[in-house]
Amino acid sequence: MDAKDIxxxxxxxxxxxxxxxxxxxxxxxxxxxxxxxEVYALTxxxxxxxxxxxxxxxKRQSQPDNEKITWxxxxxxxxxxxxNLQLYHWVRIVNDVPPTGDYSFAKxxxxxxxxxxxxxxxxxxxxxxxxxxFPSSRTVEELKDRYYSVSREILLxxxxxxxxxxxxxxxxxxxxxxxxxxxxxxxxxxxxxxxQQERKDAEVLAEAKRITESRMxxxxxxxxxxxxxxxxxxxxxxxxxxxxxxxxPSSNNQLPTAVVAPPTATGDGTSTPSSLRLLRVYLxxxxxxxxxxxASSSAGLRTVKRVEQxxxxxxxxxxxKVPTKSVCAEHLELRKEILTLLNxxxxxxxxxxxxxSLRDNSYTDIPSTPKQRxxxxxxxDRSFIPDSLSFGGExxxxxxxxxxxxxxxxxxxxxxxxxxxxxxxxxxxx
Amino acid sequence: xxxxxxxxxxxxxxxxxxxxxxxxxxxxxxxxTEDNEKKxxxxxxxxxxxxxxxVYGTISFWLGKKAxxxxxxxxxxxxxxxxxxxxxxxxxxxxxxxxxxxxNPTRVVExxxxxxxxSGWGEFEIVISLHFHSDVCxxxxxxYHHLKLYPEDESGPQSTKKPVVVETYDEVVFSEPSESFxxxxxxxxxxxxxxxxxxxxxxxxxxxxxxxxxxxxDTKDHPLSQWFMNFSEADELLKLAAARxxxxxxxxxxxxxxxxxxxxxxxxxxxAGQ
Numbered sequence: 001m002d003a004k005d006i007x008x009x010x011x012x013x014x015x016x017x018x019x020x021x022x023x024x025x026x027x028x029x030x031x032x033x034x035x036x037x038e039v040y041a042l043t044x045x046x047x048x049x050x051x052x053x054x055x056x057x058x059k060r061q062s063q064p065d066n067e068k069i070t071w072x073x074x075x076x077x078x079x080x081x082x083x084n085l086q087l088y089h090w091v092r093i094v095n096d097v098p099p100t101g102d103y104s105f106a107k108x109x110x111x112x113x114x115x116x117x118x119x120x121x122x123x124x125x126x127x128x129x130x131x132x133x134f135p136s137s138r139t140v141e142e143l144k145d146r147y148y149s150v151s152r153e154i155l156l157x158x159x160x161x162x163x164x165x166x167x168x169x170x171x172x173x174x175x176x177x178x179x180x181x182x183x184x185x186x187x188x189x190x191x192x193x194x195x196q197q198e199r200k201d202a203e204v205l206a207e208a209k210r211i212t213e214s215r216m217x218x219x220x221x222x223x224x225x226x227x228x229x230x231x232x233x234x235x236x237x238x239x240x241x242x243x244x245x246x247x248x249p250s251s252n253n254q255l256p257t258a259v260v261a262p263p264t265a266t267g268d269g270t271s272t273p274s275s276l277r278l279l280r281v282y283l284x285x286x287x288x289x290x291x292x293x294x295a296s297s298s299a300g301l302r303t304v305k306r307v308e309q310x311x312x313x314x315x316x317x318x319x320x321k322v323p324t325k326s327v328c329a330e331h332l333e334l335r336k337e338i339l340t341l342l343n344x345x346x347x348x349x350x351x352x353x354x355x356x357s358l359r360d361n362s363y364t365d366i367p368s369t370p371k372q373r374x375x376x377x378x379x380x381d382r383s384f385i386p387d388s389l390s391f392g393g394e395x396x397x398x399x400x401x402x403x404x405x406x407x408x409x410x411x412x413x414x415x416x417x418x419x420x421x422x423x424x425x426x427x428x429x430x
Numbered sequence: 431x432x433x434x435x436x437x438x439x440x441x442x443x444x445x446x447x448x449x450x451x452x453x454x455x456x457x458x459x460x461x462x463t464e465d466n467e468k469k470x471x472x473x474x475x476x477x478x479x480x481x482x483x484x485v486y487g488t489i490s491f492w493l494g495k496k497a498x499x500x501x502x503x504x505x506x507x508x509x510x511x512x513x514x515x516x517x518x519x520x521x522x523x524x525x526x527x528x529x530x531x532x533x534n535p536t537r538v539v540e541x542x543x544x545x546x547x548x549s550g551w552g553e554f555e556i557v558i559s560l561h562f563h564s565d566v567c568x569x570x571x572x573x574y575h576h577l578k579l580y581p582e583d584e585s586g587p588q589s590t591k592k593p594v595v596v597e598t599y600d601e602v603v604f605s606e607p608s609e610s611f612x613x614x615x616x617x618x619x620x621x622x623x624x625x626x627x628x629x630x631x632x633x634x635x636x637x638x639x640x641x642x643x644x645x646x647x648d649t650k651d652h653p654l655s656q657w658f659m660n661f662s663e664a665d666e667l668l669k670l671a672a673a674r675x676x677x678x679x680x681x682x683x684x685x686x687x688x689x690x691x692x693x694x695x696x697x698x699x700x701x702a703g704q
Contacts, residue, residue: 211568218564281567284481284601314673317666322599324663325481330670337677344684351691 078103115151148175288328474606481622483512487597494590503579508545515620516647518542527557542647599661
C-alpha cells in the first residue's frame with residue numbers, strides 16, 4: 001500500500017476493498033499480547049513454543065512483608081588490596097543489619113609464591129652453560145620444568161639443612177617433565193575422543209565387567225585358580241588391557257622372565273606379531289597369514305600373485321597342508337626369498353634395458369640375454385626355471401614389452417613365441 | 431525342509447560320566463598342591479607358547495537305497511588331536527553350530543571325543559567353537575568347516591562304503607600360558623610344550639589321573655579312524671627345503687649377473703638365439 005503511494009499509483013476500486021478486508025483481519029492477527037508489534041516481528045511472527053524465562057521469576061520473589069529491605073551506599077575494604085583505598089558500593093541491607101565479612105570477591109585474588117634468587121645464587125647453582133647462550137623456543141612443559149627445578153635448587157641451596165625443606169612440595173615431588181607430557185597427552189586424547197570411541201570403551205568395560213563377574217562365579221564354583229584377563233580386540237588391545245586390569249580383581253603380578261629355550265626355526269621376521277600374541281589363543285594358519293601379509297606389504301597385488309605362482313611351480317602348497325611351527329617358518333622364509341628373487345629379476349631387467357638403450361641398438365630380438373644365460377646354467381629338467389620365469393608363459397608372448405628407456409621404440413613387436421625361448425615378464429609389474 | 435537327526439546328538443555318551451569324574455580328578459590334584467598353584471597360577475610364562483595340533487573336518491556317507499530326498503547322507507563333524515590324543519586336557523567343550531534348518535542348530539558337546547553326527551541332504555558351513563578350560567584361556571576360538579557330501583569325482587556312482595572325507599590340520603597356539611596350565615599339560619601327548627629351564631619350579635602334573643582320562647577322550651580306536659588322514663610335516667618340510675635351495679641358487683646367479691652389468695656398462699651383449 002505504501003509502495004503504491006510512493007509510486008503514485010491510484011488505489012483502484014479493485015484493491016481498496018481488498019485492503020479493507022484483510023487489514024482488520026491482519027491487525028487482529030498481528031496484535032500480540034504483552035509485547036509490541038515490532039518486537040514480535042523479530043521472532044519471525046511466531047510465538048515461541050516455550051517461554052525462555054519463567055515469567056514467575058520476573059516478579060519479585062521475596063515478600064516484602066517478612067523483611068525490610070533497604071539499599072545503602074556504603075564504604076568497604078577488601079583484603080585483596082594492599083593500599084588503603086576506600087571504595088563504596090550499594091549494599092543490600094535486610095532488617096537494618098549490615099552484612100559482615102570480607103569483600104566477597106577477595107578470595108579470588110590468588111597469588112603464587114615465586115622464588116626470587118640473587119645474581120650470586122644464579123651463578124652458583126643455576127647457570128647452565130649451554131642453555132643460557134642460545135635462544136630457543138620451548139614447550140610449556142620445558143619451561144615449567146626449568147622453573148620448578150630452578151625453584152627447587154634455590155630452596156635446597158638456601159635451606160640450612162635438607163631436612164628443613166623436605167616437606168616442601170617442590171622438594172618432595174619434583175616436576176617430572178615426561179610424566180607431565182604424557183599426562184597432558186592422555187587428557188587431550190580423552191577430550192578429543194569421539195562418541196564412537198566412548199561407545200567402544202563402554203563396551204570394553206562392560207565386557208570386562210561381565211568377564212570378571214563370570215570369573216567370580218567360576219572361582220567360587222570350581223575352586224579354579226585366578227588367571228589373567230583376556231583381551232578383547234587387537235586394535236584396542238593395549239588400551240583394553242589397561243582398562244580391564246583396573247577393573248579386574250585379579251591383578252597380575254609382574255612376571256619374572258622365564259628362561260626359555262628359544263622357539264625353533266624362527267628368523268627375525270617370524271616372531272609372532274604382537275597383535276596376535278595379545279590374543280592369547282590363535283590358530284597357526286591365521287598367524288602365518290598375518291605374517292605373510294606383513295612381509296608382502298610393500299609388494300603390489302600382482303607381485304603377490306607371482307609369488308604364489310612361483311610357489312606352485314616349485315611344487316609347494318600356497319597354503320601349507322601341515323602348518324606346524326617349522327613348516328610355517330620355512331614357508332614364510334621361502335616367500336621372502338621369492339620376493340627377493342623377483343626384485344632382483346626386475347633390477348636386472350631395468351639395468352639391462354638401460355644398458356641397451358645406451359648402446360642405441362635397434363631391437364629385433366628380445367633382450368633377454370642375461371636371463372638366458374641364467375637359464376642355461378640351471379637344470380632344464382626342473383619345471384621351475386625357464387618357463388616359469390615368464391610367469392604364465394603362454395600369455396606373455398602376446399604382450400607388448402614396455403621399455404624403461406624413454407623414447408625408445410622397438411620397430412618389431414616381440415617375436416612370436418618359440419618353444420625354447422623364455423619370455424620376459426612385464427617390466428611394469430609390481 | 432527339516433532335517434531329521436538320526437544319530438546321537440551329542441558325541442560320546444560314555445564321556446558324560448567321564449567328563450564329570452575327570453573334572454573331580456583335576457580338582458583333587460588341584461587341592462593337593464593348592465598352595466603352590468595359587469601362588470604360581472596367575473603368573474604367565476613370557477615368550478612361551480603351548481601349541482595343540484588338531485585335525486578337524488567331516489566324514490560323510492551316502493545312504494544309498496535308504497536315502498530320501500531330504501536325507502541323502504549321514505555325516506559326522508569332529509575335532510580330534512592330530513595324533514588322536516585326547517583333546518579334553520585343553521578343551522572343555524565344543525559347540526557345533528549347524529545350518530539353521532536343523533532343529534536346535536547349536537549342538538554342545540561337553541566331553542571328548544568332540545564330535546557330532548547328523549544326517550541331511552545339504553552342504554553348508556559348520557562353525558566349530560572351542561571353549562577351553564578356565565586355566566587355559568577364557569576366550570573361545572572358532573573354526574569354520576565346509577561340510578562336503580559329494581565327491582570331487584562326480585563321474586562314478588556314489589558308494590555307501592566309501593565316504594567323502596575332508597580334514598584340515600592346524601595348531602591352536604596359546605601364547606604366554608599360565609604356569610598352572612603349563613604344569614598341568616607339560617607331559618601330555620596332545621600338547622607341544624617347549625623345554626623350560628629347570629630353575630622354574632613348576633608343580634608336577636597328576637600323571638596317573640591323566641592316564642585314565644586319556645583312555646576315554648582319545649580317538650585312537652575311533653570307529654571312523656580308518657578314514658582319518660595322515661598329516662606328516664616331513665613331506666612339506668622336504669618340499670620347502672628343496673624349493674628354498676632352488677630359489678637361493680637363482681638369487682645368487684642373478685646377483686652375479688647384476689655385478690657383471692654394473693662393472694661393464696658399455697659391454698655389448700650378443701643376442702643368443704636360445
